[in-house]
Amino acid sequence: MQSICSHTSTVHFGETGYAEINGHLAKSNYSSVFVLVDSNTHEHCLAPFLSQLATDSPIEVLEVEPGEVNKTLETCNQLWLALSELGADRKSLIINLGGGVVTDMGGFVASAFKRGIDFINVPTTLLSMVDASVGGKTGVDLGPLKNQIGTISQPVMVLVDPIYLQTLDQRQKTSGFAEMLKHGLIKDANYWASLKPGIPEKLTESIHHSVAIKNEVVTQDPTEQGLRKILNFGHTLGHAVESYFLESEAHETLLHGEAIAVGMVMEAYLSYKLCGLPWSDCEEIKTTFKAHFGSIAFEAEDIEKILGYLKFDKKNSHGKVKFALLKAIGDTQWDIEVPQDLLLESITYYEKV
Amino acid sequence: MQSICSHTSTVHFGETGYAEINGHLAKSNYSSVFVLVDSNTHEHCLAPFLSQLATDSPIEVLEVEPGEVNKTLETCNQLWLALSELGADRKSLIINLGGGVVTDMGGFVASAFKRGIDFINVPTTLLSMVDASVGGKTGVDLGPLKNQIGTISQPVMVLVDPIYLQTLDQRQKTSGFAEMLKHGLIKDANYWASLKPGIPEKLTESIHHSVAIKNEVVTQDPTEQGLRKILNFGHTLGHAVESYFLESEAHETLLHGEAIAVGMVMEAYLSYKLCGLPWSDCEEIKTTFKAHFGSIAFEAEDIEKILGYLKFDKKNSHGKVKFALLKAIGDTQWDIEVPQDLLLESITYYEKV
Numbered sequence: 001m002q003s004i005c006s007h008t009s010t011v012h013f014g015e016t017g018y019a020e021i022n023g024h025l026a027k028s029n030y031s032s033v034f035v036l037v038d039s040n041t042h043e044h045c046l047a048p049f050l051s052q053l054a055t056d057s058p059i060e061v062l063e064v065e066p067g068e069v070n071k072t073l074e075t076c077n078q079l080w081l082a083l084s085e086l087g088a089d090r091k092s093l094i095i096n097l098g099g100g101v102v103t104d105m106g107g108f109v110a111s112a113f114k115r116g117i118d119f120i121n122v123p124t125t126l127l128s129m130v131d132a133s134v135g136g137k138t139g140v141d142l143g144p145l146k147n148q149i150g151t152i153s154q155p156v157m158v159l160v161d162p163i164y165l166q167t168l169d170q171r172q173k174t175s176g177f178a179e180m181l182k183h184g185l186i187k188d189a190n191y192w193a194s195l196k197p198g199i200p201e202k203l204t205e206s207i208h209h210s211v212a213i214k215n216e217v218v219t220q221d222p223t224e225q226g227l228r229k230i231l232n233f234g235h236t237l238g239h240a241v242e243s244y245f246l247e248s249e250a251h252e253t254l255l256h257g258e259a260i261a262v263g264m265v266m267e268a269y270l271s272y273k274l275c276g277l278p279w280s281d282c283e284e285i286k287t288t289f290k291a292h293f294g295s296i297a298f299e300a301e302d303i304e305k306i307l308g309y310l311k312f313d314k315k316n317s318h319g320k321v322k323f324a325l326l327k328a329i330g331d332t333q334w335d336i337e338v339p340q341d342l343l344l345e346s347i348t349y350y351e352k353v
Numbered sequence: 354m355q356s357i358c359s360h361t362s363t364v365h366f367g368e369t370g371y372a373e374i375n376g377h378l379a380k381s382n383y384s385s386v387f388v389l390v391d392s393n394t395h396e397h398c399l400a401p402f403l404s405q406l407a408t409d410s411p412i413e414v415l416e417v418e419p420g421e422v423n424k425t426l427e428t429c430n431q432l433w434l435a436l437s438e439l440g441a442d443r444k445s446l447i448i449n450l451g452g453g454v455v456t457d458m459g460g461f462v463a464s465a466f467k468r469g470i471d472f473i474n475v476p477t478t479l480l481s482m483v484d485a486s487v488g489g490k491t492g493v494d495l496g497p498l499k500n501q502i503g504t505i506s507q508p509v510m511v512l513v514d515p516i517y518l519q520t521l522d523q524r525q526k527t528s529g530f531a532e533m534l535k536h537g538l539i540k541d542a543n544y545w546a547s548l549k550p551g552i553p554e555k556l557t558e559s560i561h562h563s564v565a566i567k568n569e570v571v572t573q574d575p576t577e578q579g580l581r582k583i584l585n586f587g588h589t590l591g592h593a594v595e596s597y598f599l600e601s602e603a604h605e606t607l608l609h610g611e612a613i614a615v616g617m618v619m620e621a622y623l624s625y626k627l628c629g630l631p632w633s634d635c636e637e638i639k640t641t642f643k644a645h646f647g648s649i650a651f652e653a654e655d656i657e658k659i660l661g662y663l664k665f666d667k668k669n670s671h672g673k674v675k676f677a678l679l680k681a682i683g684d685t686q687w688d689i690e691v692p693q694d695l696l697l698e699s700i701t702y703y704e705k706v
Contacts, residue, residue, distance in 0.1 A: 031670050312437060
C-alpha cells in the first residue's frame with residue numbers, strides 16, 4: 001500500500017514499514033533504542049514488533065500503565081528519569097508502540113528530552129492509526145483537561161500495521177471508528193456514506209483513506225491557524241464530555257471515540273442551527289452514531305459541569321468558545337461562536353430518542 | 354543601542370525595548386498577558402517594568418520561588434495549573450521577567466502550554482542578559498541534572514534593560530561576568546583581554562557585545578549540530594560541578610557562573626593537553642578566574658561523584674563525553690573526546706595554587 005508523505009515524516013503501511021524502519025535504523029547510528037509500551041501492547045504487540053526489528057543498537061523496553069488516566073506529567077517525569085538512568089542521550093530513539101496515550105505521551109517525552117530526540121510512532125489501535133498517525137500533536141492531560149500540555153513535533157516516521165488490531169476488543173475498535181466517521185463528515189460525503197453501515201471489511205483501505213484525509217488537512221495548516229480546525233468537529237463538546245466522565249466518580253470513563261460520537265451528534269445540531277446543515281442530514285448523523293455507539297444518559301447536574309469544561313478548550317480565545325461545524329456532510333466551517341442556549345438545546349437534541 | 358536580530362526574535366536594548374513591546378502588544382490583540390516573576394524580581398523589577406507597559410489586555414502576575422532548586426517540572430506543573438485556572442488561552446502571552454531560572458522555565462512553560470503560546474523574555478540578571486537572551490533554549494532540571502527537559506523555542510522578542518542590574522548583588526553580577534569572559538575566550542581574544550581586569554564600567558556596551566557574539570554563533574547553528582557547541586566551553590565539567598554542589602548537602606549551592614568558572618579553568622588545561630592551547634594562555638585563564646572567583650576546595654570523594662555526572666551531559670552520545678576546547682584564546686574546537694586520566698589531571702590543575 002502506498003506510503004503517505006506528511007511534513008517531515010512518512011506514514012508507511014504494513015510490511016513496507018518494517019523495511020523502512022530497519023533502513024532508517026541502519027543509516028542513523030542511534031546510540032540506543034527505547035520501545036515505549038503499555039502493559040497491553042507489552043503483552044500483545046511487543047514480541048511481533050521486535051521480531052521484525054533489525055538493529056545493532058541496544059534496545060530497552062519502557063512500560064507505562066494503560067489508559068488516559070495515566071497520560072500525565074507524572075508519568076512523563078518517570079519516563080524522563082528512566083531514560084536518564086538508562087543512559088539515553090541525544091542520539092537515542094524512542095519507538096512508541098501503542099494507542100493514542102502511548103503515542104501522544106511518548107512523542108511529548110521525546111520532544112522535550114534533552115530538548116528533543118527522534119521518535120517513531122507505531123499506533124496499535126484503530127483510533128491511533130487513523131487519528132494520531134499524522135499531524136505531530138503530542139501531549140498529556142493536566143488533571144481532567146485533555147492535552148493541555150504538549151508540543152507540535154513530527155515523528156521521523158510512522159508505521160501502520162493492521163495486524164495489531166487483531167487483539168483489540170470491539171469497544172476499542174468502535175472508538176476508532178468514530179474518528180473515521182468524522183473524516184467522512186468533515187471532508188468526504190461518499191466516505192461517510194460507505195461507513196454508515198459499520199466498520200468496513202476492507203479495513204486497511206479505509207484506514208489509509210482516513211490518514212490521507214487527515215494528512216491533506218494538516219499539511220495545508222500544520223499549526224492550526226485555520227483549516228486544521230475542521231478536525232475538531234465533535235471535539236469541543238466531545239472533549240468536555242470526556243473530561244467530565246474522566247473526573248466524575250459517578251460515571252465510567254468513556255473512550256475518546258465514544259465521547260466524540262456524543263459530541264458529533266450535539267454539534268450536528270449546532271450545525272443545523274447555525275451553518276445550514278439540512279435537518280435530514282442532522283437526523284442521519286444522530287441515527288448512525290446511536291446505532292453504533294448507543295446513548296449516554298445525562299443527569300441535570302452533569303450538563304452544567306460539562307458546559308463548565310468548555311472554557312478550557314484549546315480553541316478558545318478571548319473568552320469565546322469556537323466550534324467547527326458542518327455546512328453539509330463533507331463540508332466544514334470553523335471559528336463559529338455558539339450562544340449558550342443553543343449548547344443546552346444541543347444536549348437535549350442528543351438525549352431525545 | 355542597535356537591536357540584535359536573531360531567528361524569529363529580536364533583542365532590544367533599553368528604552369527602545371519598551372516601545373517595541375508596547376507596539377507588539379498593540380498589534381497582537383492578546384487575550385491576556387501573564388508576567389512571570391520570582392519573589393526577587395517581584396520586589397525589585399516588577400513595578401518599574403509594569404510602569405512602562407501599555408496594554409488594554411488584562412495582566413496577571415505569576416510568582417515562583419527563586420533559585421535553581423525551583424527550576425523543576427513540579428513548578429511548571431503549578432504554573433500550568435495556574436494558567437488554566439486564570440483562563441489563559443492560545444492567544445495569551447507570557448512575559449518572563451527574571452534571571453535564567455525564570456526565562457528558561459517560563460519559556461518551557463509557554464512552549465508546551467496548549468502546544469505553544471507566545472512569550473517575551475526580559476532578563477534581569479547579568480547572566481541571563483548575556484547568556485539566555487538569544488538561542489531559544491528553554492528548560493528545567495530533572496533532579497540535579499541541569500536542563501534535561503526542555504525545548505528549543507524562540508521568544509517573540511527580548512528586552513535587555515541594564516537598569517534591572519542596579520538591585521543585583523555583587524555575587525550575582527560576578528556569576529554573569531563568567532559567561533562574558535567565556536565569550537571572549539571562545540570567539541574574541543581582544544574582548545577577553547578587555548575583560549580580564551574585571552566587570553567593565555561601560556557594562557551595557559559589553560552586554561551588547563556578548564549578545565552579538567552568542568547570536569552570531571546560534572544563528573549559524575540553531576540546533577547545535579556543530580559550531581554552537583563552542584558555547585559549551587567550560588560547561589561540561591562546569592555543569593557536573595554545578596549538579597554535584599546542587600545535590601550535595603555538604604556544599605553550598607554554586608551559582609551557574611561560579612561553577613563554569615571552575616569548569617573553564619579545568620577545560621583550559623584539557624585544551625592545553627589536547628588542542629594546542631599555549632601553556633601561558635592556560636595559566637592566564639586560571640589566574641584570571643581565580644582572581645575574580647576565588648578557589649573551590651574539593652575532597653577526594655567529591656571528585657569521583659563530579660565525574661559521575663558527566664555521563665548525563667546533553668552533548669554525550671554513544672557513551673562518549675564530548676568537549677568544546679580552545680585551540681587558542683578566541684578559537685574553539687568541538688567534539689573532542691577526553692581520556693579519563695586527563696579529567697583527573699584537569700581537576701588537580703585547578704586545585705594547584
